[in-house]
Amino acid sequence: MKDQNDWALETLAIRTGHKRTFEQEHSEAIFPTSSYVFSSAAEAAARFSGEVPGNIYSRLSNPTVRYFEERLAIMEGGESCVATASGMAAIMAVMIGLLKAGDHIVCSRSIFGTTTVFLNNFIGKFGVEISFVNLTDLNAWQAALKPNTRLLFAETPSNPLCDVVDIKALAKIAHQNNSLLVIDNCFCTPVLQQPLELGADIVVHSATKYLDGQGRCLGGAVIGDTETVGKEVFGVLRSGGVAMSPFNAWVFLKGLETLNLRMKAHSTSALALAQWLEQHSAIERVYFTGLVSHPQHTLVKQQQSDWGGIVSFEVKGGKEAAWRVIDHTHMISITANLGDAKTTITHPATTTHGRLTSEQRQEAGISDGLIRIAVGLENIEDIKVDLERGLNT
Ligand SMILES: *Cc1c(COP(=O)(O)O)cnc(C)c1O
Numbered sequence: 301m302k303d304q305n306d307w308a309l310e311t312l313a314i315r316t317g318h319k320r321t322f323e324q325e326h327s328e329a330i331f332p333t334s335s336y337v338f339s340s341a342a343e344a345a346a347r348f349s350g351e352v353p354g355n356i357y358s359r360l361s362n363p364t365v366r367y368f369e370e371r372l373a374i375m376e377g378g379e380s381c382v383a384t385a386s387g388m389a390a391i392m393a394v395m396i397g398l399l400k401a402g403d404h405i406v407c408s409r410s411i412f413g414t415t416t417v418f419l420n421n422f423i424g425k426f427g428v429e430i431s432f433v434n435l436t437d438l439n440a441w442q443a444a445l446k447p448n449t450r451l452l453f454a455e456t457p458s459n460p461l462c463d464v465v466d467i468k469a470l471a472k473i474a475h476q477n478n479s480l481l482v483i484d485n486c487f488c489t490p491v492l493q494q495p496l497e498l499g500a501d502i503v504v505h506s507a508t509k510y511l512d513g514q515g516r517c518l519g520g521a522v523i524g525d526t527e528t529v530g531k532e533v534f535g536v537l538r539s540g541g542v543a544m545s546p547f548n549a550w551v552f553l554k555g556l557e558t559l560n561l562r563m564k565a566h567s568t569s570a571l572a573l574a575q576w577l578e579q580h581s582a583i584e585r586v587y588f589t590g591l592v593s594h595p596q597h598t599l600v601k602q603q604q605s606d607w608g609g610i611v612s613f614e615v616k617g618g619k620e621a622a623w624r625v626i627d628h629t630h631m632i633s634i635t636a637n638l639g640d641a642k643t644t645i646t647h648p649a650t651t652t653h654g655r656l657t658s659e660q661r662q663e664a665g666i667s668d669g670l671i672r673i674a675v676g677l678e679n680i681e682d683i684k685v686d687l688e689r690g691l692n693t
Contacts, residue, residue: 304316304374309375309490309491309560310560310561312371312374312375313371313375313491313556313557313559313560314556314557316370316371316374317366317367317368317369317370317371317374317553318367318371318553319363319367328364328367328550328553328554329363329364330364330546330547330549330550331358331362331363331364331546332546332547333358333362333546334357334358335356335357335358336354336355336356336357358543358546359537359538359541359543360538362543362546362549363546364546364547364549364550364553365383365543365544365546365549367549367553368381368383368521368544368549368550368552368553368556369381369382369383369521371553371556372490372505372511372521372523372552372556373523375490375491375556376485376490376494376495376496376503376523377490377494377496377497378496378503378523378524378525378529379524379525379526379529379530380523380524380525380526380529380530380534381521381522381523381529382521382522382523382529382530382533382534382537383507383519383520383521383543383544383549383552384519384520384521384522384537384542384543384544385518385519385520385542385543385544385545386506386508386518386519386520386542387412387484387486387504387505387506387507387508387509387518387519387520388414388415388418388506388520389520389542390504390505390506390520390521390522391415391418391484391504391520392418392536392542393522393533393536393537393540393542394451394482394502394504394522394533395418395419395423395428396536396540397532397533397534397535397536398450398451398480398528398532398533399423399426399428399450399451400428401426401427401428402427402428402448403428403429403448403449403450404428404429404430404431404446404448404449404450405419405423405428405429405430405431405449405450405451405452405453406430406431406432406433406441406444406445406449406451406452406453406479407419407430407431407432407433407452407453407454408432408433408434408435408453408454408455408458408465409432409433409434409435409664410434410435410455410458410459410461410463410664411453411454411455411458411459411484412455412459412484412486412506413652413653413655415453415484416432431444435454435455435456435458435463435464435465436463436464436465436595436596438465438466438469438470438473441470441473442473445473445477445479447477449477449479450479450480451474451479451480451481451482451502452470452473452474452479452480452481452482453482453484454470454481454482454483454484455483455484455486455487456483456487456488456493456603457487457488457589457600457608457610459487459610459652459672460587460610460612460646460648460652460666460670460672461587461612461665461666462587462588462589462594462608462610462611462612463595463596464589464594464596464599464600464603464604466599466603467481467483467493467495467498467499467500467603468498468499468603470499470500471498471499471500471501472499474501475499480501480502480528481495481499481500481501481502482500482501482502482503482504483495483500483502483503483504484503484504484505484506485503485504485505486504486505486506486509486510486639487509487510487608487610488563488604488608489505489510489511489559489563490559491559491560491563491564491605491606492563492567492604492605492606492607492608493603493604493605496523496524498603501524501525501528502522502523502524502528502529502533503522503523503524504520504521504522504523505520505521505522505523506519506520507519507520507521507544507548507552507555508520508637508639509637509638509639509640510555510559510562510563510566510609510639511552511555511556511559511639512551512552512555512639513555513558513559513562513639513640513641514555514640514641515637515639515640515641515642516551517547517548517551517552518548519544519548519549519552520544562641562677563606563608563609564606565677566608566609566675566676566677567590567606567607567608567609568606569609569675569676569677569680569683570588570590570607570608570609570610570611570675571588571590571607572680573611573673573675573680573683573684574586574588574590574591574611574613575591576684577611577613577687578591578593580691582615582616582617582621582691582692583613583614583615583616583691584613584614584615584616584669585613585614586611586612586613586614587611587612587613588607588610588611588612589604589607589608590607609638609639609674609675609676610638610672610673610674610675611672611673611675612648612670612671612672612673613670613671613673614667614669614670614671615669615671615691616669617669618667618668618669619647619649619650619668619669621669622647622649622668622669622670622671623647624690624693625645625671625687625690625691626645626646626647626671626690627690628689628690628693629645629686629687629689629690630686630689631643631678631682631683631686632644632645632673632683632686632687633645634646636651636652637674638674639674640674640676641676641677641678642676642678643673643674643675643676643678643683643686644673644674644676645671645672645673646671646672647670647671647672648666648670648671648672649661649666649667649668649670653666673687
């Protein structure tokens with residue numbers, strides 16, 4: 301589109317990607333079709349050989365999925381985007397597409413639990429060596445590098461303690477070693493943080509979270525350059541089949557249109573909640589990027605345009621007190637999902653981090669009194685009332 305280069309992010313999120321069909325539809329069309337027809341045997345042959353571009357089969361391309369891919373690529377500032385069936389499918393496609401036996405990767409210790417399981421149990425099985433380091437310790441990242449380190453993988457802010465790494469500095473460390481930096485941008489989305497602009501090579505997403513925004517569909521995406529993502533990662537989808545469904549792509553397209561407003565609202569409410577919790581007598585400590593007490597608060601202000609919606613806090617009294625707060629809520633949903641209009645609450649020590657030993661949990665900073673909240677879009681006063689009940693008993 302001709303004006304695209306001048307548009308701000310919220311305009312790009314609404315106006316890019318869609319190619320209107322001959323029906324002149326205003327809202328993006330859903331194309332629930334598995335295959336596409338050719339006008340002749342010769343045309344079929346030309347499409348299959350790649351001589352003539354065009355749709356063949358929806359594992360390879362689908363118009364609705366392509367609208368989503370083009371829109372998200374533009375928003376993240378990448379040349380190419382590949383949509384996947386889930387966030388884990390995106391991470392799998394990156395690993396399978398870019399790694400081979402004998403390679404080494406360095407990974408933040410505080411990443412999504414299933415990502416750790418996937419790397420240890422499956423990628424490791426194919427002869428890839430994995431080192432885990434503390435997210436914020438740049439010296440540890442540097443020290444873990446080897447000549448065969450193919451990529452570095454991190455999530456920032458981390459889950460659930462909201463630790464933040466300097467993406468620019470980490471990219472520099474990666475590139476000096478000819479390694480790629482992969483950032484899982486699920487918590488921030490391109491509205492709050494654009495890792496490619498900060499020097500990262502690849503961004504992965506669980507679209508299931510904020511890109512959807514209302515907890516409806518599973519999906520994921522990988523964004524980067526044409527060669528690495530458009531060819532190597534796409535190649536895994538083409539043959540491995542973890543493609544996004546056109547219906548889900550349509551839901552995510554609609555989600556992107558309101559992403560800017562939602563991320564700002566999540567951030568504003570999360571800050572208000574964190575400040576309220578920080579002065580509450582029943583609470584030991586609050587972990588939130590927007591608090592001055594956050595150890596990387598200055599870095600957050602440079603690297604992100606707002607705080608994000610995840611607030612974690614430790615209540616006095618350990619597991620019993622934490623469970624009491626959770627069980628006294630009437631409105632907030634007790635679920636481990638996040639990125640929803642509905643506020644969710646979870647006890648990491650007995651759910652998402654329950655499979656770790658107590659020493660591993662201690663090392664990761666997951667205490668028994670820790671609660672994680674993904675602040676939704678309800679009125680902030682209603683959220684406070686719902687939490688106050690269990691904090692005061
Ligand atoms: C949820 C999540 C994933 C996995 O995404 P799915 O869509 O559930 O497969 C990966 N990374 C982060 C940070 C997540 O929160």
